[in-house]
Amino acid sequence: MKRFAPFLLLVILILFPLLVRDDYHQHLMILVLMWVVIGAGWNVIAGYTGQVSFGDAAFFGTGAYTAGLFATKLSISPWWAMAAGGVAAMAVAFPFGWICFRLRGAYFALATLALNEVMRHIATIWEDLTGGMVGILIIQTFVSKVPYYYIALALAVAAVIGVQAVMGSKWGYYFVSIREDQDAAESLGIDTHLYKMISLNIAAFLTGMAGSLYMNYMGFIDPEVVFSLHDISIMAILVGIVGGVGTVYGPVVGAFIMVAVHEFFRTGFFGFFKGLAALTGSQAITTLAKYVMQAHVLGFGILVVVVILVLPNGIVGDWKKITGWLPLGGGRRSAA
Amino acid sequence: MEVFLQTLVAGILKGGLYGLIGIGMTLIMGVMGIINLAHGQLMMVGMYITFVCFHYLGIDPYFALLVSMPALFLLGVAIQKYTLNPLIEVESILPENQVLMTVGIGMVLTEVARFIFSSDYKSVQTSYSSSSFFIGEISFSLALTIAFFIAVAFTLFMFWFLLRTDLGRSIRATAQDKDAALLMGVNAQRITILTFGIGSALVAAAGTLLMPIYYLFPDIGGPFTRKAFVITILGGLGSTVGAIFGGLTLGLAEAFGATYIGMAFDDMIGLVIFILVLIFLPSGFKRITKV
Amino acid sequence: MRFFEVKNLVKYFGGLAAVNDVSFEVKEGEIFGLIGPNGSGKTTIFNLISNFHSPTSGSVLFKGRDITGLKTHRICKARIARTFQVVKPLGRMTVLDNVVAAAFSRAKTKHEARDLAMETLEFCGLAHRKDMLAKSLPIGERKRLEITRAMATLPELLLLDETAAGLNPSELVEAIDLIRKIREKGVTIIIVEHIMKVIMTISDRIHAINFGRTIAEGTPGEVANHPAVIEAYLGEAYARG
Numbered sequence: 116m117k118r119f120a121p122f123l124l125l126v127i128l129i130l131f132p133l134l135v136r137d138d139y140h141q142h143l144m145i146l147v148l149m150w151v152v153i154g155a156g157w158n159v160i161a162g163y164t165g166q167v168s169f170g171d172a173a174f175f176g177t178g179a180y181t182a183g184l185f186a187t188k189l190s191i192s193p194w195w196a197m198a199a200g201g202v203a204a205m206a207v208a209f210p211f212g213w214i215c216f217r218l219r220g221a222y223f224a225l226a227t228l229a230l231n232e233v234m235r236h237i238a239t240i241w242e243d244l245t246g247g248m249v250g251i252l253i254i255q256t257f258v259s260k261v262p263y264y265y266i267a268l269a270l271a272v273a274a275v276i277g278v279q280a281v282m283g284s285k286w287g288y289y290f291v292s293i294r295e296d297q298d299a300a301e302s303l304g305i306d307t308h309l310y311k312m313i314s315l316n317i318a319a320f321l322t323g324m325a326g327s328l329y330m331n332y333m334g335f336i337d338p339e340v341v342f343s344l345h346d347i348s349i350m351a352i353l354v355g356i357v358g359g360v361g362t363v364y365g366p367v368v369g370a371f372i373m374v375a376v377h378e379f380f381r382t383g384f385f386g387f388f389k390g391l392a393a394l395t396g397s398q399a400i401t402t403l404a405k406y407v408m409q410a411h412v413l414g415f416g417i418l419v420v421v422v423i424l425v426l427p428n429g430i431v432g433d434w435k436k437i438t439g440w441l442p443l444g445g446g447r448r449s450a451a
Numbered sequence: 452m453e454v455f456l457q458t459l460v461a462g463i464l465k466g467g468l469y470g471l472i473g474i475g476m477t478l479i480m481g482v483m484g485i486i487n488l489a490h491g492q493l494m495m496v497g498m499y500i501t502f503v504c505f506h507y508l509g510i511d512p513y514f515a516l517l518v519s520m521p522a523l524f525l526l527g528v529a530i531q532k533y534t535l536n537p538l539i540e541v542e543s544i545l546p547e548n549q550v551l552m553t554v555g556i557g558m559v560l561t562e563v564a565r566f567i568f569s570s571d572y573k574s575v576q577t578s579y580s581s582s583s584f585f586i587g588e589i590s591f592s593l594a595l596t597i598a599f600f601i602a603v604a605f606t607l608f609m610f611w612f613l614l615r616t617d618l619g620r621s622i623r624a625t626a627q628d629k630d631a632a633l634l635m636g637v638n639a640q641r642i643t644i645l646t647f648g649i650g651s652a653l654v655a656a657a658g659t660l661l662m663p664i665y666y667l668f669p670d671i672g673g674p675f676t677r678k679a680f681v682i683t684i685l686g687g688l689g690s691t692v693g694a695i696f697g698g699l700t701l702g703l704a705e706a707f708g709a710t711y712i713g714m715a716f717d718d719m720i721g722l723v724i725f726i727l728v729l730i731f732l733p734s735g736f737k738r739i740t741k742v
Numbered sequence: 743m744r745f746f747e748v749k750n751l752v753k754y755f756g757g758l759a760a761v762n763d764v765s766f767e768v769k770e771g772e773i774f775g776l777i778g779p780n781g782s783g784k785t786t787i788f789n790l791i792s793n794f795h796s797p798t799s800g801s802v803l804f805k806g807r808d809i810t811g812l813k814t815h816r817i818c819k820a821r822i823a824r825t826f827q828v829v830k831p832l833g834r835m836t837v838l839d840n841v842v843a844a845a846f847s848r849a850k851t852k853h854e855a856r857d858l859a860m861e862t863l864e865f866c867g868l869a870h871r872k873d874m875l876a877k878s879l880p881i882g883e884r885k886r887l888e889i890t891r892a893m894a895t896l897p898e899l900l901l902l903d904e905t906a907a908g909l910n911p912s913e914l915v916e917a918i919d920l921i922r923k924i925r926e927k928g929v930t931i932i933i934v935e936h937i938m939k940v941i942m943t944i945s946d947r948i949h950a951i952n953f954g955r956t957i958a959e960g961t962p963g964e965v966a967n968h969p970a971v972i973e974a975y976l977g978e979a980y981a982r983g
Contacts, residue, residue: 165546291832416555416556423551424534
């Protein structure tokens with residue numbers, strides 16, 4: 116059964132737009148698939164290689180802007196920019212990694228944070244190229260969501276399969292070795308600098324592609340959106356952690372959960388508060404509903420705190436721990 | 452020349468406050484080996500406390516120090532005790548969990564502030580907020596000058612505390628060598644908790660002192676967190692003297708940058724310094740990399 | 743051509759000389775012992791050879807080639823492998839994966855790497871643990887995993903850093919057997935060891951250092967009876983009881 120689960124999931128995902136025809140749910144699924152790609156990338160560099168990135172937005176934004184600039188400056192179809200977005204993100208990742216991987220640990224995490232900020236500032240200040248705060252607006256290729264859905268699905272499937280293939284190869288062994296003990300890895304003949312670079316560039320490529328997809332799909336970007344620390348970089352970390360650190364399907368689980376959580380807050384607990392306000396006619400609840408709907412960042416913050424404390428290896432990674440909490444089932448021993 | 456001197460003065464005054472921010476961060480860095488990415492957000496909380504004291508209770512910002520510092524000390528203690536220390540025992544793949552935790556805490560603090568105070572800009576307009584005096588041709592903002600001297604006083608007090616008191620010595624011992632400190636009977640858990648409290652109280656003081664001349668909104672924490680880590684990195688991570696040096700450097704760099712390059716680049720300057728340190732002075736990072 | 747040679751190696755940490763003008767030569771196929779009291783600079787010499795630290799001055803020559811300052815992973819590629827005194831298992835990987843990761847430095851395909859890893863595990867007597875996570879191995883077997891991993895990189899020279907420390911008597915016998923087996927395979931060994939019984943039984947020649955300086959070199963018998971060694975090393979050991 117377990118072996119067929121991915122195929123079953125894939126079949127469901129392929130059939131999804133035929134079964135669920137409303138734009139809203141299709142939109143959410145496109146976002147989920149996009150986050151699968153980003154999460155898979157983050158998982159490669161952070162989950163498998165142990166170099167935690169706090170600045171995925173730098174790569175996401177670079178990919179998004181590449182797609183946008185292709186369309187506005189070069190009049191080339193932004194779809195061509197899908198790969199170019201990935202490559203552009205690698206062009207950012209390469210010199211960055213070259214410098215930062217000379218040093219270890221928390222230092223890299225901080226540097227990624229700085230990179231995130233630098234890229235946002237560049238996008239804001241370099242108005243001639245990027246349009247500054249105004250951002251970039253392009254005309255979407257399709258009216259229907261379905262084509263975007265399938266493109267996102269193809270990308271997500273390719274990302275997951277690609278990561279799985281990489282992790283089964285020599286590179287994968289090397290990445291995990293570096294995470295577990297860099298000195299030991301180096302002494303076993305692993306060029307840790309080189310393989311950290313490879314890992315970072317895989318992550319950047321995937322994240323950049325996701326950025327290009329976002330540009331194409333949403334039709335609008337500005338620096339605050341695509342270089343957002345909270346909405347992109349932290350979200351990427353959450354997708355990576357919640358699902359399962361260093362597991363192939365972790366980002367898939369994480370993307371579903373995090374987009375749901377995001378939406379849960381954005382819509383005021385899926386309209387619960389709005390409904391309640393309408394039902395009771397209470398002004399206070401209407402006000403509360405408004406606050407709740409703005410509170411997704413708070414929700415994220417609380418989630419970061421709780422997840423790190425309770426499920427630092429995510430739902431897939433800490434599955435035994437979770438089953439241990441349940442009063443039923445075989446997990447009781449591990450709870451003791 | 453006059454512009455130059457004026458900029459120099461502004462930079463030094465600002466640098467004094469940055470030093471205070473940096474010392475708090477440095478202490479936490481030294482004792483726990485992590486960068487506290489909620490540092491600016493803690494300062495933001497201190498600023499809102501000052502704002503409330505002034506607007507609702509009529510307390511002058513300088514007296515509000517007596518409220519904001521103890522309050523933030525307690526907040527810092529709670530954060531360390533209930534969120535950071537428990538992580539030491541959690542088995543996790545990612546080594547940066549504590550840093551990540553501080554990011555989460557920063558987000559929570561910012562959003563709670565937004566809940567209570569909305570995103571609007573707030574400020575504290577005291578009688579002396581915009582007054583200044585002159586020495587020669589150079590103008591000194593009164594509030595900033597007072598802030599500078601109080602910051603210097605706190606800094607000197609911290610030196611006395613770290614060098615002359617038992618608790619201060621325990622903190623320094625823990626920062627230098629945790630295992631050795633443990634062997635010598637230092638209760639490391641208690642030290643980390645107190646250190647986070649003290650660090651938070653110091654950054655709250657900086658925030659309170661800035662209030663008469665600065666504006667306030669929930670997202671102000673992020674930029675100050677970045678400033679704090681630039682200061683700490685410039686100062687060589689974990690060194691208290693270094694934090695003062697780093698604070699002054701950043702204060703001066705920002706002042707000269709704003710004067711000679713342009714206001715728009717104000718926030719960018721810290722990042723540029725960060726990158727330059729990254730490329731040219733990586734050995735300054737030895738402590739954090741634990742090599 | 744000399745097989746392996748360390749020439750006038752010097753390493754300063756701060757103002758202190760951890761290794762001060764140490765030279766020795768190792769012949770192909772021998773077991774070369776490196777002894778000295780705690781903190782005398784033995785592990786530092788290993789770290790200088792594998793370039794975890796770069797030497798302040800001096801050089802390391804391997805089969806006629808100057809390998810001083812070569813990056814650590816290149817040293818491994820040049821067929822010098824090492825183990826660590828404080829073992830460094832890749833904790834959340836299985837024992838097999840630990841060894842496969844090492845075997846990739848020689849194998850072209852994953853298949854080859856697995857074969858080489860299994861072969862090495864059999865050789866080192868750790869095959870029955872292959873599916874266990876490295877972090878859950880008992881200490882004796884962690885030490886064995888260190889050796890197995892190093893052997894999977896197919897070294898010509900193996901640096902063993904205190905492999906016998908912390909082992910119980912029966913494990914000790916097994917460890918000595920394994921080291922001899924490795925030598926019979928044609929691998930030259932430099933061994934740092936604190937347990938005199940081990941190093942005196944298996945070494946062909948011994949080099950003794952104290953405070954980072956050479957104090958004696960010769961056969962186990964010669965070194966054990968050398969006054970400087972007795973004073974520096976055995977004297978200290980006996981005094982501590």
